[in-house]
């Protein structure tokens with residue numbers, strides 16, 4: 001088939017159509033994918049957009065997805081769960097390179113550097129697919145301009161659910177293009193702290209419990225725990241997780257900030273449950 005014929009078949013039929021360029025399945029319930037980036041789309045690392053497909057009724061079926069790629073990237077990456085009877089993800093999990101999806105080019109969100117006051121150490125607390133905005137922020141030069149130390153914790157039920165995050169961090173540490181962009185040695189600032197709650201792994205337990213009993217600080221050699229003068233945090237997980245972490249951070253004296261009022265921590269719900 002001549003190329004022109006093949007591409008003619010794939011001509012945009014959706015509103016705000018973008019083309020899928022890559023799909024990777026991580027587990028039975030997790031996958032990541034990349035799509036073309038609209039030339040006009042500007043976003044801040046950590047923000048989310050609405051993406052989706054046409055529903056059976058012909059209307060767009062959209063959900064909020066954190067952009068997992070950094071703001072400078074040419075493509076947009078997303079990280080998603082697959083819910084077998086989920087209205088969107090039951091379909092979305094079958095997308096293939098060359099397929100199209102809908103992407104509303106209106107990025108928003110609170111997990112942005114602008115919403116935090118200056119500090120020395122930043123904590124990224126994620127559960128499950130809540131890792132996605134941090135996949136963006138870990139490749140964002142400002143993260144390393146603003147902080148001396150970047151601690152990313154990721155709590156999942158099973159070991160395989162950590163793969164996306166772990167592989168991403170490993171690839172960041174070996175990425176010469178990133179080192180050139182951000183500065184040699186930037187990756188040495190990253191400290192990765194994965195935990196599982198169901199399947200056996202080297203570090204087990206909810207991060208909330210490990211913070212409360214001081215295990216995290218002992219493991220990372222941090223004296224005095226989290227301090228409001230120097231520590232900043234971004235949180236992305238389930239509602240219950242966000243609620244519990246918020247209480248812990250407030251106990252350490254940190255206050256929740258927003259774009260309009262930067263403070264010491266910010267929270268966003270991991271979308272698509």
Ligand code: A2P
Pocket residue numbers: 127128155156157158196197198206207208238240241242244
């Ligand atoms: P747990 O296995 O103890 O529920 P889920 O798959 O339900 O979204 O959860 C993702 C991870 O987040 C799991 O490891 C889960 O631990 C953990 N988690 C769920 N709720 C909380 C919470 N309120 N505080 C801390 N961790 C939580």
